[in-house]
Amino acid sequence: MRSQAPFRVVPDIPYYTEPREFYVLRMSKGINLRELRSYASMLFEKPEGELTVEDYKLAFLHRVPFPLISTSGNEYRITVKKCNGRWTLACNCKGWIYSSIRKCKHTEHVRKMMENSREVRNELS
Numbered sequence: 210m211r212s213q214a215p216f217r218v219v220p221d222i223p224y225y226t227e228p229r230e231f232y233v234l235r236m237s238k239g240i241n242l243r244e245l246r247s248y249a250s251m252l253f254e255k256p257e258g259e260l261t262v263e264d265y266k267l268a269f270l271h272r273v274p275f276p277l278i279s280t281s282g283n284e285y286r287i288t289v290k291k292c293n294g295r296w297t298l299a300c301n302c303k304g305w306i307y308s309s310i311r312k313c314k315h316t317e318h319v320r321k322m323m324e325n326s327r328e329v330r331n332e333l334s
C-alpha cells in the first residue's frame with residue numbers, strides 16, 4: 210500500500226518557539242504569522258528580515274495583552290510598554306505600577322513562559 214506523506218505546514222519565518230499559551234490566544238484572535246511579522250516590524254521599526262524571536266513575542270503581547278487570573282480572582286493583563294526608551298513587559302496591577310524596577314509576579318510569570326519556550330530553540334541563528 211502506498212502511504213502518503215502527511216501534509217505539513219512549513220513555517221516561513223523563524224518562530225518555532227512560540228509559547229503554547231501565546232499560540233492558543235493568537236489562534237483565537239485569528240492573527241497569522243505574516244500579520245504578526247508586519248506588526249512587529251512596524252512596532253520596533255525594523256525590517257522584517259531583522260526581527261528576532263523575542264520581537265515576535267513582544268509584538269504579540271503588545272497587540273494582544275495576555276490575560277492572567279490571580280488566585281484571588283483578579284484579572285491582570287500583561288502587555289509591552291516602552292519605559293525609558295526600552296520595551297519591557299508591563300502589567301496593570303498595582304505591584305507593577307508602583308514598582309521602580311518595572312516588574313511584578315505577573316510579568317515574571319509571562320517572562321518565564323517566554324524563556325521556557327526559548328529553550329527548545331536550536332535551529333535558529
Ligand SMILES: [Zn+2]
Pocket residue numbers: 285300301302303304305313314315316
Ligand atoms: Zn502584575
